[in-house]
Amino acid sequence: MNDKTQVRLKKVAVHRVGNKAKAEGVIASKELVDLHDEQLSDLLLAYFLAPFKQEEFFRFTHTSDVALNEMFAYAALIFSEPQKFQEYSVHILHHLYEQSDHPKVKSGELYVAYFSGCVMADEVVDAIGVFKSENKDTFLTFQDAEDDLNVNYHFGVNLKGVDKGCMIYNVAAEDGFRVKMVDVNSTDALFWREDFLNVTELKDTNFNTKAALNLCKDFSEEVFAKTESKKAQVDFISRSVDYFSKSETFDLEEFTSSVIDEPETKERFKNYSQAFAEERDIEGFTDFAINKNTVRNMKRQFRNFIKLDTQIEIKFSGYNPEQSEQYVERGFDNERGMHFYKVYFYNES
Numbered sequence: 001m002n003d004k005t006q007v008r009l010k011k012v013a014v015h016r017v018g019n020k021a022k023a024e025g026v027i028a029s030k031e032l033v034d035l036h037d038e039q040l041s042d043l044l045l046a047y048f049l050a051p052f053k054q055e056e057f058f059r060f061t062h063t064s065d066v067a068l069n070e071m072f073a074y075a076a077l078i079f080s081e082p083q084k085f086q087e088y089s090v091h092i093l094h095h096l097y098e099q100s101d102h103p104k105v106k107s108g109e110l111y112v113a114y115f116s117g118c119v120m121a122d123e124v125v126d127a128i129g130v131f132k133s134e135n136k137d138t139f140l141t142f143q144d145a146e147d148d149l150n151v152n153y154h155f156g157v158n159l160k161g162v163d164k165g166c167m168i169y170n171v172a173a174e175d176g177f178r179v180k181m182v183d184v185n186s187t188d189a190l191f192w193r194e195d196f197l198n199v200t201e202l203k204d205t206n207f208n209t210k211a212a213l214n215l216c217k218d219f220s221e222e223v224f225a226k227t228e229s230k231k232a233q234v235d236f237i238s239r240s241v242d243y244f245s246k247s248e249t250f251d252l253e254e255f256t257s258s259v260i261d262e263p264e265t266k267e268r269f270k271n272y273s274q275a276f277a278e279e280r281d282i283e284g285f286t287d288f289a290i291n292k293n294t295v296r297n298m299k300r301q302f303r304n305f306i307k308l309d310t311q312i313e314i315k316f317s318g319y320n321p322e323q324s325e326q327y328v329e330r331g332f333d334n335e336r337g338m339h340f341y342k343v344y345f346y347n348e349s
Helices: 040-049 072-082 082-099 189-198 204-227 230-246 252-259 262-278 294-300 323-324
Strands: 008-017 057-059 108-120 123-133 137-144 151-157 166-169 177-182 199-201 305-307 313-315 326-331 338-343
Touching: 008 040, 008 082, 040 108, 057 072, 072 082, 072 123, 082 108, 082 338, 108 166, 108 199, 199 230, 204 230, 204 294, 230 252, 230 294, 230 305, 252 262
Parallel strands: none
Antiparallel strands: 008 108, 057 177, 057 199, 108 123, 123 166, 137 151, 166 177, 305 313, 326 338
C-alpha cells in the first residue's frame, strides 16, 4: 500500500483486552468511535497507517482449510456484511483474549478499524485493521487559569505507532487475503502472528529477493569468514549487492558466474545455496524478478567495512566492487609479522 493519500477511515471499534493467564478479562465497547471530529479521525488514520513501511505481505493459513482460520473468517464476514462491523469486532476481541494466555502478553486497547481507498497493485480496495496498544506514556498538560498556568499530567497512548497490528486487504480471498503486519519479529509477538492471526509470509518478489540476499549474507559470514580474508568477504558482498541493484531478475547460474571468480568457491556456493533452500523450504532461486525496494531496504544489513585489531577500520562508501578491487591491496609484512592493507587515492579530505 504505497499510496495512502486516498485512504479513508470509515469505522473504528475500541475494546480493552487483558491477559487470560491472569484472568484480566475484556471490556467490549457498545458503540463505535464517533469519527465526525475530523481532527480525531485524521490522528487515528495516521496512527494506524504510519508503521506499515515494510515490503512483506502475509496470508492467512490453516493446517487443513483456510476457511477454518478464525481471523480469516471474521475478516470475510466483515467484508461481506460491513453493517455488522461492531458485532464482529467483539468476536475478534474474544478471539484475541483466548490467545493471550502467555504470562508475557500485556493487556491493552484493541482497535478494529475499517478503511476504504487502499491501493493494492493499482486496484482500490477496502481493508480491515486490527491494532493493539500496550505501552502507556506520561504526558504533561497545561491550562491557563486567571493569568496563571497550571501544570498537570495524564497517562495515554503515544501516537508515534501501534505496538502490534495488521492490515487485511480485500484481495485474493481464495488465497487467504493479503495481510501486512507490525511487530513481526519481537519475541512476545509470536502469539500475535502464529496464534491470533495464523499467517504465513507470501512467497512473492519481496520474499524471493530477501531470501537470496540473506543467502549471500550468510554465505559471506559462514564460508568466507572461515576460508577467506575480510577483504574477500567485502568483495563478495559488494559484488552481490551490485548485481541485485543493477539486474532486473535473479538467476543462480548467472549470479554465481558474475560474482564469484574461483571455481572452488563457485561450487561451494552452489552447494550452500541448495542446503539453504532445502532448510527453508524454498523451491529455488531460478529466474525471479528482483524487488528493488527490498534491495534498498536490506543494503544496511550488509557489512561493507573491515575492522582491524589495531583499532583501525576501513569503511567502503556504498557497495562498489571497484573500490576494494582497484584501490585496496592486502599483503603480509615478513619483517613485522603482520598483515597490511595498501590504499590508493588521488586526494584526501
